[in-house]
Amino acid sequence: MLVRDTIANAVAAALEKASSDGVINVDSVPEIEVERPNNADHGDFATNLPLRLARAARANPLQLAQLIAERIESTPEIDSVAPAPPGFINFKLSESWLQQQVETVRAAGDSFGACDIGAGRKVMVEFVSVNPTGPVHVGHTRGAVLGSALANTLAAAGYDVTREYYVNDGGSQMEAFYRSVWTRYRQALGQDAEMPENGYQGEYIADIASEIIESEGNRYLDKAEATAVREIGDVARDKMVALIRNDMDAIGVSFDNWFSERSLFQNPDSPSSDYDRAMARLRSGSHLAEHSGALWFLSTAFGDERDNVVVRSSGEHTYFASDIAYHFNKFAERGFDRVIDIWGADHQGHVIRMKAAVQALGIEPDNLTVLISQMVTLKRGDETVRASKRTGDFVTLRELVDEVGMDACRYFFLARAASTQMEFDLELATRESSENPVYYVQYAHARNASILNLAAERGIDYGAGDVSLLTHPNELELIRTMLRLPELVVQVAENLEPHHLPHYAMELATAFHHFYENCRVISADQEDNELTLARLKLVAAAQVAFRRTLALMGMSAPDRMERS
């Protein structure tokens, strides 16, 4: 149990006692909030319960604080309980309990920070899902980093997490892509072919075409155009997906599943496809209607501004229709308890209709959460870099990672709340790459590691170290900071806000640097022997905290760092 909860329980019990003692009269008890005060002088935790109770109890909040505080039973965690104006109750953690946590953290190892608020529930995080028509660019990179860190944290919080990439391999944009490759293929073979109007201009199209020529020669030229486009398209799509997979690799993102849009329309094991069944379900609920020759989903019934077409008058289904089938598949077919979609800002207008569709399918709409990852504006100094796939003028994930590095890249994207637009200055990111927070954190870990390495070299066995010797303020500060990781996991998992991770990492690093500066660990002085052993234990525990934090963020934890 988190200390926070222990304290909340103690407060609740004290309030109950005060009530049965007849000194406090309240009809209803508000939820007990236990928070970390901004000012460390106020202790480790505080509750504002007396302030919230004052009106209902018709009493002075400070007096209430007094009455509750004196009824709080002592626990191993709590050292002191103090009422404070205007009506807080402040808690200080006991030093001996804190010291003991060093052992607890070491013993927990990789499971440190884990909890079970997810209770094994199946949750899918679907993210990136860029159309395989071109390389992944910077905006998508943000979503990739966000999704993977979120998935990591949800897993730590006890959810059964599936990371999924939705491959949009159908639709008209893919058609344009297929035709673009076909055109470049023919041009490369000396034919007179003209790029379609909505074609993709990027150089990578020509690259793919020449790769195909290299491996398969000109054999597609002999085929009928429609066949050639389809076949060469399939090859090109597979190449694009492989490319995207590599890009994801470069940024440290992996998926459990790559889900094909086309598969929604073909289902060999069943008389009907996901698409057919989803549509049937909507039809039976009277959520579909035909007019102007098209089939519409009646989303206005769910508060949307207008209805949306699912089948065009041409008979082709829309992207939205695929998406309905896809979500039907996620919930009804695969049985996910919860689905989190991470979409780019350009899809924000689709959230309402997607939730409406889910509801119309008979699924609790709250089980679907759509996170919008806002725009990333790229700059090089004062110059704004436009990002457009069509013109081929954009900065790719690959270019970004080559320039800034994976860890820095992840850190910068993670550090900003998903809902806010961010500016990414490439020049600045490169220039400051040796002076940025990423290295501050990793350097702390490297310092940590080098102490342990030295201890190993000298064959020091600190297993018997006595943690009760850890009384220096910087030692206790470090322990306190380590202990916030489990709370952080809960917070990130509940609010789906991974941007707290880097901020916590900074604070952990600061606590460690302070400790490093003021508490010599491996002492040359024989008299400090016992303290050395105790501190080595603390260092080992801190290493656990660093590794867990960096792992959640998907960043590497280097044992050595040196300036070149």
Added chain:
RNA sequence: GUCCCAGUAGCUCAGUGGACAGAGCGGCUGCCUUCUAAGCAGCUGGCCGCGGGUUCGAAUCCUGCCUGGGACGCCA
């Protein structure tokens, strides 16, 4: 026109209704014979966009306005 996001230190951004508003970067001073100075210590720096409201208490909630960005297709 409707909707979404944002406006906090010179810059980039944290801040889950609480007790004197924070970090990194930048700028200015100091500190390496001891586990890595990618570090530490100190200084510099803010009508939390503006006006109302709710509250014992507002950067945080509500509302109006201003500024910037984005979305509003039988595209995906």
